[in-house]
Amino acid sequence: MTLLKFQHIMSNEIAKRAFFSRPPEPPANILINEPLKAIFIGTTKIFKVPFSWSFANLTNPHMAVVGITGAGKSYFVKTFLIRASYIWGTNAVIIDWASEYKAWVRQSGGTVISLGKGDYLNIMDLSGMKPLDRVKQIITSFDILTDISEYPEQRRLTEEALEQAYVNAGFIISEKPPPNKDAPTLKDAISLLEEHLQDGTYEYPAELENAIYRLRQFAREGEDYFARKSTLDMVELANSGLVDIDLSNLPDEKFRALAALFILQTLKERMRFEGYAEGKGLKTLVVLDEAWKVASDEKSDAVTIVREGRKYQFGLIVASQNPTDINEAIFSNVGTTFILRIRFEKFMNYLQGSLNFSEFIKSEISRFGVGQAAVDMAFQTALRFPEVFVLDRIKGEEPLYVYTVDMSDVLTQSELSAALIQRDYQFEGDELKNKLIEYNVPGDAITSIFSTVDSQGRSIKMLDFVRLLISGGAQTNDIVGFLKSLSIEDMLITRIISAATGGA
Ligand SMILES: Nc1ncnc2c1ncn2[C@@H]1O[C@H](COP(=O)(O)OP(=O)(O)OP(=O)(O)O)[C@@H](O)[C@H]1O
Numbered sequence: 001m002t003l004l005k006f007q008h009i010m011s012n013e014i015a016k017r018a019f020f021s022r023p024p025e026p027p028a029n030i031l032i033n034e035p036l037k038a039i040f041i042g043t044t045k046i047f048k049v050p051f052s053w054s055f056a057n058l059t060n061p062h063m064a065v066v067g068i069t070g071a072g073k074s075y076f077v078k079t080f081l082i083r084a085s086y087i088w089g090t091n092a093v094i095i096d097w098a099s100e101y102k103a104w105v106r107q108s109g110g111t112v113i114s115l116g117k118g119d120y121l122n123i124m125d126l127s128g129m130k131p132l133d134r135v136k137q138i139i140t141s142f143d144i145l146t147d148i149s150e151y152p153e154q155r156r157l158t159e160e161a162l163e164q165a166y167v168n169a170g171f172i173i174s175e176k177p178p179p180n181k182d183a184p185t186l187k188d189a190i191s192l193l194e195e196h197l198q199d200g201t202y203e204y205p206a207e208l209e210n211a212i213y214r215l216r217q218f219a220r221e222g223e224d225y226f227a228r229k230s231t232l233d234m235v236e237l238a239n240s241g242l243v244d245i246d247l248s249n250l251p252d253e254k255f256r257a258l259a260a261l262f263i264l265q266t267l268k269e270r271m272r273f274e275g276y277a278e279g280k281g282l283k284t285l286v287v288l289d290e291a292w293k294v295a296s297d298e299k300s301d302a303v304t305i306v307r308e309g310r311k312y313q314f315g316l317i318v319a320s321q322n323p324t325d326i327n328e329a330i331f332s333n334v335g336t337t338f339i340l341r342i343r344f345e346k347f348m349n350y351l352q353g354s355l356n357f358s359e360f361i362k363s364e365i366s367r368f369g370v371g372q373a374a375v376d377m378a379f380q381t382a383l384r385f386p387e388v389f390v391l392d393r394i395k396g397e398e399p400l401y402v403y404t405v406d407m408s409d410v411l412t413q414s415e416l417s418a419a420l421i422q423r424d425y426q427f428e429g430d431e432l433k434n435k436l437i438e439y440n441v442p443g444d445a446i447t448s449i450f451s452t453v454d455s456q457g458r459s460i461k462m463l464d465f466v467r468l469l470i471s472g473g474a475q476t477n478d479i480v481g482f483l484k485s486l487s488i489e490d491m492l493i494t495r496i497i498s499a500a501t502g503g504a
Pocket residue numbers: 067068069070071072073074075076100321370371372393394395396398399400401428430431
């Protein structure tokens with residue numbers, strides 16, 4: 001038996017072996033695309049190649065963006081939308097859950113729609129659809145948002161009432177509607193159910209009462225945002241440049257989700273209606289940021305858009321702090337995933353399991369600061385290079401000020417050389433400020449902390465930082481809360497506090 005075995009092999013064969021020839025970054029010809037046909041995102045970490053995104057070779061134009069709060073998801077989305085509009089004239093509809101994009105859209109000259117504050121949507125509007133199909137969609141929305149599917153009789157009664165409301169308003173339910181004919185509203189369907197209850201002919205009045213009760217939630221005086229004549233034309237909105245649909249004024253999550261589902265349904269119909277589009281770019285992008293109820297249900301049209309969007313040049317961007325909130329049918333099918341800073345091991349493992357990246361990439365991700373990202377792209381043809389690579393930083397339109405709190409005065413030599421201990425913490429300026437406010441650090445102390453840290457190149461050692469907090473009047477339990485929020489272990493926090501207060 002020999003210990004070594006020699007093999008004759010041609011050098012071009014060796015070169016093909018990924019192990020020898022491929023660092024974890026795709027080749028430059030994949031990363032660099034024609035500037036007028038692709039969207040610049042940032043430079044790669046290893047070779048500093050300027051990466052511009054194009055979906056020409058990808059399975060589809062859809063994207064998932066994941067990362068903890070403050071990681072830079074919304075910042076990325078804004079940068080992307082602006083550049084897509086410059087390059088391709090792409091329209092964007094942002095389903096804005098928490099009013100995160102409103103100010104920016106206004107500033108960029110876009111249109112802001114405030115549902116619940118002056119603007120209404122009639123969820124029975126047809127936008128060219130057959131009433132029967134619309135009724136099915138409304139029922140699907142109720143299936144997603146309520147437990148109506150467990151009450152088949154109530155579900156059936158509701159469906160019938162919706163259909164009848166269209167008939168009474170002069171529609172033929174299996175045919176496309178004539179243009180400019182006003183759709184009925186949920187209030188008409190409720191009246192029909194009430195009449196039915198009053199005529200006393202129905203065997204199970206309790207079922208009827210419950211069906212009425214369910215629909216009324218969306219039609220109460222003052223909360224009838226979806227049960228009145230629409231003030232907006234969704235079809236027009238899909239072609240109006242940058243549009244923010246602000247949902248934050250609706251009373252609760254259920255209303256927000258109903259609005260989001262309706263908007264997606266209408267946009268999906270629009271996409272199918274407009275049909276196959278020739279041309280290189282993207283016509284419309286729909287953004288769902290933290291809309292977990294809408295992104296997580298497989299019956300949601302977010303899934304349909306992901307399945308069909310490519311041929312219509314219609315893209316969906318789903319952003320979330322929690323990757324497991326994004327339905328698998330979406331997450332495993334999007335053409336591109338941007339992974340920003342991730343904190344929880346279980347999310348990291350989930351991402352690694354589904355995107356199949358190396359331990360090297362995983363350790364890179366675990367050290368990300370604000371705006372840094374790993375990119376996964378799913379190509380149409382199998383390629384011989386790793387699909388996940390790391391960007392130095394997403395290069396956006398706004399400046400980034402990174403503040404570093406350095407742990408070198410807290411950790412021992414052996415801890416400093418250990419792989420798993422975090423050696424510093426990075427924050428974007430606003431994020432750090434907000435955190436300090438959240439932990440009750442007095443305002444004048446925040447100002448003086450920033451001027452001290454700014455004067456030393458936006459970096460400070462942990463003990464000095466904690467001493468500044470203490471002398472600025474922060475309470476010990478707030479400082480502990482702040483440190484905990486960085487996922488620092490209790491033992492280490494105790495060490496930090498006692499060293500900082502003991503003057504060590
Ligand atoms: N690549 C970047 N370059 C410059 N600034 C950035 C970058 N990424 C993020 N920022 C800044 O960091 C802060 C937080 O970013 P952002 O609001 O996008 O986080 P997020 O991931 O959307 O958080 P949340 O989940 O809380 O909405 C913002 O002030 C933003 O301007």
